[in-house]
Structure formats: structure tokens, C-alpha cells
Amino acid sequence: MSKKGILLVNLGTPDSPETADVKKYLDQFLMDERVIDIPKLNRILLIKGIIVPFRSPKTAKLYKEIWNENGSPLLYYSRLQAKMLQERLGDDYHVELAMRYQNPSIESALANLKAGRVDSIQVIPLFPQYASASTGSVLQLVMKLVSKWHTIPPISFVNSFHDNELMIKIFAENARKHNPESYDHVLFSFHGLPERQIDKGDYFGKNYNFRDISQREVLNDDNKFCYLAQSYDTARLIAKELNLSKENYTVCFQSRLGKEPWVQPYTTDVLKKLAAEGKKRLLVFSPAFVADCLETLYEITVEYHEEFRALGGEHVQLVESLNDSPVFIEALAGMVK
Template identity: 60%
Template sequence: MSKQATKGVLLVQLGTPDSPKTADVRRYLTEFLMDGRVIDIPSLGRNLLVKGVIVPKRAAQSAATYATIWDEINGSPLMYYSLLQQKMLQEELGEEYHVELAMRYQNPSIESALQKMQSMFLESIRIIPLFPQYASATSGSVIEKVMEIMRTWPYFPQVSFVNSYCEDPDMIDTFVDHALRHDIAAHDHVLFSYHGLPVRQLGKVDPTGNLVCPETGCDSCKMETNAFCYLSQCYGTTRAIAKKLNLTEDQYTVCFQSRLGKTPWIQPYTSDTLHDLASRGVKKLLVFSPAFVSDCIETIDEIQVEYANEFKAFGGEEVTMVESLNDDPKWIQALKRLALNN
């Protein structure tokens, strides 16, 4: 990168194994699930649960799944699109900026990316977690890790963080554009499937001390009462997309995928929603997954394979996935605005 760069931008994605081999997947799952913001229980219990139960049970199975989505040339879809986003943003920002990409878990690590930036003596660094909706387990974990690493630096540039952009207009327009690639009217219903979180994590960021849940109004909340509520932000993203597509409330459903363990997670669960819709005669679904800015294992396999098969088993016929933001130039413009808005 040009030596003229005086400002830095660090894009941080969740992470991906280095390969679909079981050993690499085991390493990735261990680092991911051992994060105290992801599984927020005391460290001893987390160690026993992750290393003694979850990872031994899931590593080989997850490796087999990763193998089905791994491209021989481009490797991990998440890594492929993240690198494209980094490259395209760098081109947009020009030589005054240096754009790095890091993964919260595995490689390239946040440590290695920040080490490069430290050696450049940049005047400012803008951190952009690639998660539109704030959650302690995602954006919060990225911000904590960055602060942990940078606290040992002998000098401090101006550092700023983007914690959420759930209603960013260019991001919303990109999802809408991708939906319009499909014949929306040919589908019986639209599903907005977000990554799930344990219910207890919502209460931890509620300033009232109450446990926030859909029954208390999150489906209509516009985040004035709690700026850090992941659930309210998911509904905010949904409303923005639905409004652009002129969808009425009876035409779409919000649900949550990827739950882990027996503890209550945000509901309704995607699997239960698929069952309910199929039982009501819905045959064709158009599915958004707006918690992800790049197509990845959750969109390519979990929705397009696992949930599609479930839906058909329940009596449905077709699940159509709306492509993620990926390398769409309009999404890169959204990233550019987030990078410049210090």
C-alpha cells in the first residue's frame, strides 16, 4: 500500500476456518465458542462445554458442511467476498487511506492487521465490524478485542468505531436490488431470517434492567429506548427493506436461526416458522438474511440446503435466497460513507 496513507480503515468479519479440514474447523470453533461474549457463562463451565462437548461433537460434521461450500479456487465464500470488499473499498478511498481486513476468529487475525497499521503510524483508524446490527457477541467482541490489543501501543492514533448501521440507506437499497432480481410476486411469503442470540444477552444491554423480548414491543420499537438492542435493530432493518418493497406486515415474517444448546434463544425460530408457514399452505418462500453482508455457511448451507429441505419436508415447495451484499458497488458506497463519517 502507498506510503502516503495517513488514515486507516479496519474491516472485521466474524471468521472462517483456514480450510474445511476437521483440524482447522476444530481450531476455528474452539476460538469462536471460547469467546466469553459468545457463550457468556463462567470460564470453567465454558471450557467444559466447548472443549468437552460442543467442539468434539460438531467439528467433523461442520467440516463436512464447509467442504460442500468450499470453492477450489476461491476457498471460503466469506473470505472471498470479504477480500473483494476490502479491495473495492481501498480503490474507492484512494491512497490517503490504508484498508485492512481481519477476522475476529482465525486468519487474518485482528492482531496481525493492527500490527501492520501500527507500523505505519497512521493518524486515525476507523474500525468497521461487518455486522449491520449491534450485538455484544459480534460487534461488541470486535471492539473489545481491538481495545485489548491497542492498549499496549506506545502511541494512540485517533480511533473510532462503527457499532451498527442497521438502517443504512445504501445497504437497504442493495438488499432491495438483490430481491428484485427475483419475481417477488411469484412467492407466497417473504422471510427475514437473522442470526439468533441467547435471550439473556438482550437483557444485559437493556438500560431499564428488564428482559427485552418481542412481547414488550421490539417489533415496533425504533431503538429510541435502547440503542443497543439487537432484536430492535433486526426489526429496524426489516421494516426498512419491507417499506422499499411495499410489503405489508402480513406478507413477511421475522425469525432467527442458528441456535445452540438448550438455553432459550430469540424466537420465533426459523425452523418453527418454516413449519408454521408450510402448515398454512405457503409453498414458495423468498428469504432474506440481513445479519450477513457476505454469503457464507449460514446463507449458502443453513438456509439454502438445511432449511430448504426442512420446508419441503413440511409440505413447502421452494426456498429462494436473496443474495447477500457481497461485492455490490452500492454496498461498497455504504462502507465508504461509514469509513469517512468519523
């Protein structure tokens, strides 16, 4: 019986919240040439000599805060998504889950698809907006591994799904559970990237200036592959679904690493600005993630909430991610079909 192979890939998670496992995860993640895109020797000295030894114990403490009876929330929900998609697609398909970093590995998932005698493979990186450090890294590794096979089956890739109609509806529906009208302002807080990576990702040349926020706000032929432009488009579509005016929401970026400039505005700066304006209650989306994880469950729910309260605010409420939503499984099935 012929089958079509589906490979879902999310970012990754440590095998446990213990320092040794967090160290292995950070080492593999940050040594990726697409994540820290500097010369290899400099990257080795920076990552293995400074960042990983110093950050691992601190990051392990944060993972312990979100670890629960199901283990890593990111892995738990990713496994559920793969299981639900398999059930939705039926026996004509073989669905495998992989993590770009740590386990289950892309290499092992591809081996399982090969052993399952699939006729083709479709790779769906679980990142709504394309970025070299996420989707690009997944696609590069898949192509590298498959290039070693003597016989390569038909392979296709989903580049991004930032404007997927069902995904937009789920985020909006999750927000409605919190009565958006009861909040003073809405944030769309996306994962940040170094400015140099956006510069390097200018696929069509210098027709697009990402530093000009007005140029990010309208997706067009010059910026259609840009992470920032896709992020703004996702935010615009969710805001439209919720009937939010531009004055009532802000797009911002979190999770900086190091001192070099990352894309702005930074979420922490927006929190300060809104607190100074007297805003008390904030509703926060994180639409770069399809499953709740450290960046949502701790960085937003705990760190930003505490930071905003210290500035005079009252509450920061996270809008839950797509997690085990059956509608998101329909969205994935639509990408497959």
C-alpha cells in the same frame, strides 16, 4: 504522506474445511466470553470437552459443501470488499481486513496499519446490527490490543449500520432479481442469540421488554442498542423499499446452539407454520450478514429448503448478500467519510 487507517472486521472462517482447522476455528470462536457468556471453567468444560470434539467433524462436512475454487466464500467476499474499498478511497487511506476468529487476525491487521504509519484508525465491524457477541467482541479485542501500544492514535468505531440507506437498497435490489411477487411469503431470518444475552444487553434498564414483539418493532430511545430492535428495523426498511405489507413478511431467528431459550420466533418454527398454512414458495433474506457464508449458503439454501419441502412446501429462495456489490462499497465509503 499522512494516511487514515480503516480496519474492516468480519466474524471469521476456518483456514480450510478439514476437521483440524474447523476444530481450531470453533474452539477460538466458542471460547470467546462474549459468545458463550458463562463462567470460564464451565465454558472450558462445555466447549473443549463436549461441543468442539463432537461438532467439528459435522461442521467440517458442511464447510466442504460451500467451499469452492475461491476457498471460503466469507473470506473471498470480505477480501473483495476490502480491495474495492481501498480502490474507492484512494491513497489517502490504508484499508486492512481482519477476522475476529482465525485469519487474517485483528492483531496482524493492526500491526500492518501501525507499520503503514496511519494517523488514525477507524474500525468497521461488518455486522449491520450491534450484538455483544459480534460487534462488541471486535471492539473489546481491538481496545485490548491497542491498549498495549505506548502511543495510541485516534481511534473511532462504527457501532452499527442496521438502517444504512444504501445497504437497504442493495438487499431490496437483490430481492427484485427473484420477482418477490411470485412468492407466497417473505422471511427475514437473522442470526439468533440466547435470551440471556439480550437481557444483559438492556443498556438503559428495564424500560424495554424484548419478549414483547410489539416493543421490538419500533426503534426508540429505550431499545436503540438492542440487536432485536435493530434487526426488526432493518427488516421494516427493506420491506418498505419493496412495498411489502406486514402480513406478507415475518422476522425470525436461526442458528440455535444448545437447549436453553434463544430469541424467537425460530426460523424452523416459522417454516412449519407457513407450510401448515399452505404456503409453497418462500423468499428469504439474511440481513445480519454482509457476505454469503455457511449460514446463508448451507443453512438457508440447503437445510431450510429441504426442511420446507419435507413439510409440503416447494421452494426456499435465498436473497443474495451484499458480497461484491459496488453500492455496498459506497455505503462503506460513506461510513468512512
